[in-house]
Amino acid sequence: MARAYNFSAGPAILPEEVLREVQSELLDYKGTGMSVMEMSHRSKAYQEIFDETKQNLIDLLNIPDTYEVLFIQGGASLQFAMVPMNLMKNTVADYIVTGQFSKKAANEAKKYGQVNIVASSEEDKFSYIPDVSNLEISENADYVYICENNTIYGTKFKKLPDTKGKPLVADVSSCFLSEPVDVTKYGIMYGGVQKNIGPAGMSIVIIRKDLINDFVLGGTPTMLKYTTYANNDSMYNTPPTFNIYVCGKVFKWLKNLGGLKAIQKMNEDKAKVLYDFLDNSKLFKTNVRKEDRSLMNVTFVTGDEEMDKKFVSEAAKAGFENLKGHRSVGGMRASIYNAMPKAGVEALVSFMKKFEEENL
Amino acid sequence: MARAYNFSAGPAILPEEVLREVQSELLDYKGTGMSVMEMSHRSKAYQEIFDETKQNLIDLLNIPDTYEVLFIQGGASLQFAMVPMNLMKNTVADYIVTGQFSKKAANEAKKYGQVNIVASSEEDKFSYIPDVSNLEISENADYVYICENNTIYGTKFKKLPDTKGKPLVADVSSCFLSEPVDVTKYGIMYGGVQKNIGPAGMSIVIIRKDLINDFVLGGTPTMLKYTTYANNDSMYNTPPTFNIYVCGKVFKWLKNLGGLKAIQKMNEDKAKVLYDFLDNSKLFKTNVRKEDRSLMNVTFVTGDEEMDKKFVSEAAKAGFENLKGHRSVGGMRASIYNAMPKAGVEALVSFMKKFEEENL
Numbered sequence: 151m152a153r154a155y156n157f158s159a160g161p162a163i164l165p166e167e168v169l170r171e172v173q174s175e176l177l178d179y180k181g182t183g184m185s186v187m188e189m190s191h192r193s194k195a196y197q198e199i200f201d202e203t204k205q206n207l208i209d210l211l212n213i214p215d216t217y218e219v220l221f222i223q224g225g226a227s228l229q230f231a232m233v234p235m236n237l238m239k240n241t242v243a244d245y246i247v248t249g250q251f252s253k254k255a256a257n258e259a260k261k262y263g264q265v266n267i268v269a270s271s272e273e274d275k276f277s278y279i280p281d282v283s284n285l286e287i288s289e290n291a292d293y294v295y296i297c298e299n300n301t302i303y304g305t306k307f308k309k310l311p312d313t314k315g316k317p318l319v320a321d322v323s324s325c326f327l328s329e330p331v332d333v334t335k336y337g338i339m340y341g342g343v344q345k346n347i348g349p350a351g352m353s354i355v356i357i358r359k360d361l362i363n364d365f366v367l368g369g370t371p372t373m374l375k376y377t378t379y380a381n382n383d384s385m386y387n388t389p390p391t392f393n394i395y396v397c398g399k400v401f402k403w404l405k406n407l408g409g410l411k412a413i414q415k416m417n418e419d420k421a422k423v424l425y426d427f428l429d430n431s432k433l434f435k436t437n438v439r440k441e442d443r444s445l446m447n448v449t450f451v452t453g454d455e456e457m458d459k460k461f462v463s464e465a466a467k468a469g470f471e472n473l474k475g476h477r478s479v480g481g482m483r484a485s486i487y488n489a490m491p492k493a494g495v496e497a498l499v500s501f502m503k504k505f506e507e508e509n510l
Numbered sequence: 511m512a513r514a515y516n517f518s519a520g521p522a523i524l525p526e527e528v529l530r531e532v533q534s535e536l537l538d539y540k541g542t543g544m545s546v547m548e549m550s551h552r553s554k555a556y557q558e559i560f561d562e563t564k565q566n567l568i569d570l571l572n573i574p575d576t577y578e579v580l581f582i583q584g585g586a587s588l589q590f591a592m593v594p595m596n597l598m599k600n601t602v603a604d605y606i607v608t609g610q611f612s613k614k615a616a617n618e619a620k621k622y623g624q625v626n627i628v629a630s631s632e633e634d635k636f637s638y639i640p641d642v643s644n645l646e647i648s649e650n651a652d653y654v655y656i657c658e659n660n661t662i663y664g665t666k667f668k669k670l671p672d673t674k675g676k677p678l679v680a681d682v683s684s685c686f687l688s689e690p691v692d693v694t695k696y697g698i699m700y701g702g703v704q705k706n707i708g709p710a711g712m713s714i715v716i717i718r719k720d721l722i723n724d725f726v727l728g729g730t731p732t733m734l735k736y737t738t739y740a741n742n743d744s745m746y747n748t749p750p751t752f753n754i755y756v757c758g759k760v761f762k763w764l765k766n767l768g769g770l771k772a773i774q775k776m777n778e779d780k781a782k783v784l785y786d787f788l789d790n791s792k793l794f795k796t797n798v799r800k801e802d803r804s805l806m807n808v809t810f811v812t813g814d815e816e817m818d819k820k821f822v823s824e825a826a827k828a829g830f831e832n833l834k835g836h837r838s839v840g841g842m843r844a845s846i847y848n849a850m851p852k853a854g855v856e857a858l859v860s861f862m863k864k865f866e867e868e869n870l
């Protein structure tokens with residue numbers, strides 16, 4: 151059958167080209183007579199895959215050698231604890247809360263020290279990104295934390311906060327590699343790979359080297375110390391070898407497309423198709439203000455819960471999958487990550503137009 | 511090319527049948543138009559895969575409903591911390607040290623409480639399993655810990671220790687599903703999947719329900735609490751969806767073979783071919799005494815390091831991969847997990863015979 155139009159928020163659509171390559175190599179990776187899943191992580195063949203994957207990511211993001219790239223099992227939820235355990239020297243951190251995930255991160259950090267919420271949009275159901283140009287950053291804050299793209303709400307920081315010199319820690323799970331970024335603005339940039347990069351089961355942590363040191367809070371498990379990964383090139387123990395390999399193919403795919411500038415252009419074009427329609431629709435609308443709109447996750451509603459349900463159900467029948475909004479907010483969400491072709495968004499908009507005509 | 515004879519200790523050989531199925535479904539799982547890698551973990555199609563996987567494991571191991579099955583990202587090394595963090599109510603635990611991994615586990619547990627080494631074979635380079643029939647178990651021990659099969663040394667507990675009523679915690683990574691076991695003898699049985707079950711990136715933890723409770727040591731991250739997994743059927747956050755799917759295929763493969771009794775018979779037959787040869791060889795020998803020999807990891811040496819090197823190198827040229835022993839012990843190791851066909855072991859023995867003739 152044809153490929154579905156998969157608007158899932160994560161795990162999510164992957165490039166068809168990548169999947170075809172993975173398929174063709176599945177029983178025999180380049181004449182080794184083995185699947186990558188079967189390879190010792192200490193073998194030469196696997197080391198080459200690993201090194202190439204890491205280098206391609208470094209190239210794509212232009213990561214300077216003052217940073218380390220770590221591949222760590224577990225998703226963002228594990229980083230919610232690893233960040234404070236490794237960084238909270240003064241046991242103080244400032245959090246900007248713009249959605250469920252930054253809120254969860256802040257709550258997890260409270261186990262380890264004092265957490266100051268220096269900005270929040272919770273009072274308006276996380277529908278916007280607060281002004282972060284001049285926050286009251288705590289004098290002894292070990293870091294300032296954000297979730298850069300809010301998957302559930304469809305919002306994104308278009309300008310990073312002024313952290314007044316404190317390291318910025320950003321969860322970029324749902325906007326990872328969607329556009330060029332200046333890595334040097336971050337202390338830590340991390341994300342679960344299952345949204346825009348590869349198969350669920352891993353986070354990539356890009357961390358400024360001076361933040362990796364012998365300090366950790368007492369009781370921090372060996373596998374939760376960044377040093378364990380940095381000192382062993384992410385191979386202290388067996389890494390998620392196959393997941394890394396698929397991520398590597400996605401990195402190559404992005405490079406071949408022209409890198410992050412090229413994908414940004416494509417993402418902007420793609421998102422414009424959908425937002426333009428929403429801004430002119432008589433049935434559908436988005437509640438996110440223009441300046442905060444995510445290029446990756448587009449949330450919208452009809453304003454009528456029954457109509458929303460009807461739309462999601464009819465869309466699914468027509469092959470548009472996973473358009474239901476997150477269970478905590480309802481409505482609809484179209485996640486249009488890097489791998490979603492523009493044709494997929496255009497097909498969705500055509501379907502929405504037809505639905506609008508039939509239901510207005 | 512033909513499939514390699516892959517004797518890797520892990521990640522390791524997987525059944526060819528399983529890989530072929532994964533390959534055929536890679537772009538379109540059963541008409542969904544998606545790869546399993548692309549499926550939302552909250553979708554109906556994925557939930558069915560997950561439920562079937564879990565049920566097949568329950569069937570294979572005959573897991574009673576007084577136990578929970580948890581799928582947890584991270585390998586055994588993460589369990590080294592999770593076990594004490596979740597179980598050390600009295601902050602005392604007894605460890606039996608029979609190799610590098612139980613030693614590491616004991617060292618990790620020392621961060622959290624008092625660790626008593628109640629038996630060890632370290633003084634003889636972990637070449638045997640100590641007598642564990644009548645140990646001095648600490649009166650207030652929260653649990654007694656073993657690594658049941660020692661991947662590096664090729665030894666296995668043929669009889670479980672008498673824990674005097676304390677819960678037994680066993681790392682079964684390298685003997686998982688290699689033979690029938692009585693789950694009720696364990697408080698926790700856990701293993702990384704990357705040796706005998708599936709692609710690296712996950713552990714399966716089978717835990718007696720009364721050991722899952724609100725107790726955890728202070729500062730335990732949410733993602734390191736067993737309750738987080740037990741209360742959310744291992745879906746508190748995105749699980750390693752594809753890894754679980756491949757494990758599920760291996761469970762089905764085992765069921766179709768006739769279950770754990772059938773695979774035990776096959777494993778015994780296979781290991782006998784190699785051990786019989788070693789016991790009669792004039793060049794090769796194993797240092798592991800008969801009563802402690804692993805069916806999964808067979809370690810051997812020639813007694814001459816140069817000869818060992820030559821053997822490993824010539825074997826690799828002949829298509830026998832990953833026969834080098836662990837870097838900490840040298841010599842050779844053939845890991846002959848469930849998926850290694852008897853023909854592979856027979857081919858290895860033929861090659862060893864030839865090598866012996868040429869080099870004696």
